[in-house]
Amino acid sequence: MKNEPLTQNIQDYLKAVYSLAESNGSASTTAIAARLGIAPASVTGMIQKLAGSTPPLVVYHKHQGTTLTPAGERAALEVIRHHRLIETYLVENLGYRWDEVHDEADRLEHVISEDFEARIAAALGHPSRDPHGDLIPTAELTMPAETDLPLSALRPPQKAIILRVRSDDLELLRHLDGLGLTPGVEVKALGFSPFDQNLSLRVGNGREAVIIGAAITTRIFVELI
Helix, strand or coil: CECCCCCHHHHHHHHHHHHHHHHHCCECHHHHHHHHCCCHHHHHHHHHHHHCCECCCEEEECCCEEEECHHHHHHHHHHHHHHHHHHHHHHHHHCCCCCCHHHHHHHHCCCCCHHHHHHHHHHCCCCCECCCCCECCCCCCCCCCCCCEEHHHCCCCCEEEEEEECCCCHHHHHHHHHHCCCCCCEEEEEEEECCCCEEEEEECCCCCCEEECHHHHCCEEEEEC
């Protein structure tokens, strides 16, 4: 594959590798297949193709996982920037809820022009985070450094501001919305159970404690105050 335009399929692969490598250092074939909902054998063939492209978009070592080259990372960040700006625009200007925007942004991220992207960013005031609190890559296609920590690390009597929720699970987002656990909200740790990792929180100005487990506290990221 030499100097071919990046298809939607290739962009989806690069996004998947970026996201998985961000968490694990590299992306395994099995993890990429699970993320994209396709067979591992198909992933292996595509990854080898991307590794042999001009310029190479990934580095692939059998049994060691896949990482992005600088060219692959820039391409991934461009699509991620589109996605997160679109999500922000849908919420702030078109009245979408934060649990409604992911699929819409998935469809639109591949087709908007760079001029359209720049106009959205300007209209929004060049936001740094999307509705879920995820950082938006800069116009220069770099990812700002993240300084947050998981909510699971909070201990009484610490307070924090929720910065982001790392999940595309629509049911979870709706559940968190119902609990008031959304970006920008202040929380205070009231209690912690080492046995089951449950965390008791005061959310905003609420009077009743909210008790959540590790399945949720590891998906929410905060900044101590």
